[in-house]
Amino acid sequence: MISGDGDHQAATRSEHGPGRLIADRYLLHDVLGRGGMGTVWRAHDRLLDRPVAAKELHILTHGDEEHRTRLRRATREARAVARVPHPHVVGVHDLVESEDRLWIIMELVEGPSLAHRIAETGPLTPQHTAALGLQLLDALEAVHAAGALHRDVKPANVLLRRDDDAVLTDFGIAALDDGDGLTVTGELVGSLEFMAPERVTGSQAGPASDLWSLGATLATACAGQSPFRRPAAPATLHAVAYEEPALAERLGPLRPIVEALLRKSPSERPSTERVRSALRRVAAEEPDAGPLPSATVRTLRPSHQLTDADTVTRGQARLVPSRETVPTAQHTTALQPSKDQSHRPPGPKRLWWALAGAAVLVAGVGGGLFLTGALPIKENPKTKATSQVVQSATGWQPVTGASVRRGDLVTVRFVSGEWTADYRNMPMTGSAGYDADTDKRLDGAKDCKIKPEAPFGTLLAVLDGDKNSPVHVVGRKLTFRAAQDGTLKLGMNDATGVCSQDNRGALTVQVRVTRHP
Missing domain, CATH: 3.30.200.20 (Phosphorylase Kinase; domain 1)
Known part of the structure; x- marks a missing residue:
């Protein structure tokens, strides 16, 4: 503005x-x-x-x-x-x-971030990466012991001191495990390509989620690029939740460690003790303990009891009967799931992964991906869902793949992101826009507002089929019944042109259109 x-x-x-x-x-x-x-x-x-x-x-x-x-x-x-x-x-x-x-x-850390170091000098060696990994693992263990989660472990949040030691910083979205959940439902907070699968799908996050992010960070540091980055946010989320990581050959002896940390199911990831042991061997250039066996995920028997042979092998479609043996590698490594992990009851999240995502579409556990449009809605064939990235300085933007007819039920839900109406002077805000006092700071430009009664930064929606169509305030969620056919358009409460030249940022939203019979 x-x-x-x-x-x-x-x-x-x-x-x-x-x-x-x-x-x-x-x-x-x-x-x-x-x-x-x-x-x-x-x-x-x-x-x-x-x-x-x-x-x-x-x-x-x-x-x-x-x-x-x-x-x-x-x-x-x-x-x-x-x-x-x-x-x-x-x-x-x-x-x-x-x-x-x-x-x-x-504390003032005099040194670059790990992300900056990689950008300036290129990827690190497996040995150097393992040494930093040991330090970050110790840091996470201390954070978890205090009852906290970091939730945003990534190269940009790792600072390097002058002696090249790593410092974990920016606990901006950390959450303590001793009170009410403070993240608003439906809002994905964090860096998508370093976000654990259980967070993407809206399941419970825990210390294993930080370990997953550590694995993605180590892979990025050693290879120079994230194993899950894709051109668009929905594709990145889908890759995190369902696809195997794209790991470079240069990871060398670090590869089995990264593969183990990036297992989709939290209960299949290794303990910190086993990761520490393996990282020490890589940092010291000692021989590897052996290849990792295929990761397995347990599933429920009809009697709701498990035996050691009741497994589903990752990458295979068949269920192994309880009396049939499962082939394994001849050698094991310290990164196998510990005994107590292997015999834990499966729980709903673990069973969900064992069913290879089929239960997601039925039970709705994959709501986090539906919010991004990465998956189609299967439970109601009359409902179509898509995602849209709404830019702050582009004006009204049509929602691709969301044609609306009279009588349709339209829902727009905020997913993630922040933007500002004046990047030089105003803070970032979400889809609800600025509070009243902050909004007053822009009174000199109030003529730029599209909807005068709403604050700057508010996410707006309009059904562009009639010149008299009302402009709706989306906020975090908007649901309305379409009064006529039209194209749904979204934008920031700040008129395009000279008004929006100093806007910055973008929001990701989910749009659902349920066809009226």
Whole structure:
């Protein structure tokens, strides 16, 4: 959004730029990085006379329930990390409120991220990757022992000190395992190609989910590219949930470790002890313990009891009868599932994977993929679902594959993403747009609004078949009955053209159209 008031914009940038004193203690210098959750500044602690990193969270300390929920999540993040004193976990020093925002004061790590290192100098050797993997594994073990999950392990969230040691940082979407779930239903938070399959499908996440992300991170560090990255978000989600990873030959001795960590079922992934043992052998260039056997997933017998031979071999379609033996490799490795893991009751998530995804379409466990349009809706042949990435600066955008007829039931649901109506001065926001106080900061450009009563940044929908068609506020979810035939279009509450030139970001939504009989 362009206000046309150059002096006002310059003043706003000055108020929110370097040189500010936060909480009468922390002097801001330059920006170290930006992300969906906040901006990290190089700062100086004037009380203790030391350099620090100040993370300015894109969350107001006042506002609606959504903002209060995000504030509680951010506070939990800081408390979780602060109680994990570990050399490979970024240190948290303070948590303060200033300028109507929450700030996390952290240890300043002088060094690039792992993602930057890979981009600048290329992939790491298997030995170097294994050494960093050991440090990250220790960090995750400490985080899990504190009752927290990281939920966004990826190369960009691994910083490298001057001595090349790894530091796990950016716990922006961490969640403690001691209270109410704070992630809004239907919202995928995190980096898709490093997100564990159980998170993609909306199942329970746990420590094994972080280990999966660690495996994807190690594969990326050693190969130079993610094993699940695809051109579009729905394809990436489908690859994470159903496809085998594309692993490069250069992984060498690291490959069995990565393969074991990237098993689809959390219960089939190895324990931290077994991963640590294998990583040590690779880092020390010791001989490998042997090839990994084919991963197996247990399924339920009709009597709801398991025997050791009741298995489904991955990649094969047949069920093995209880008295038939299953061929295995002659040698085992430390990365086999531990004994206690192998004899755990299967549970609904494990059984779901054993049935090779068939139960997903019936029981709805694959709702996370339906939200992205990666899978067709099978339970109702009259319903069509698709996904759409809505850009912030493109104006009205037609939804591909979602033709609407009079009487159809149309549902638009927010899935993930953030955008801003003014990337220079305004924070990122989701599909509900800015809260009232933040929206007032753009009063000078209120003529740019498509729907005047809705805040900037709100996701809007219109059925483009009649010039009198109403513009709907989507927010997190919109359901309406179509009054006429038309094309469904989505856009940001900020008129296209000069108004939208400083918009940034995009949202992913799911659209369902149920044909009226």
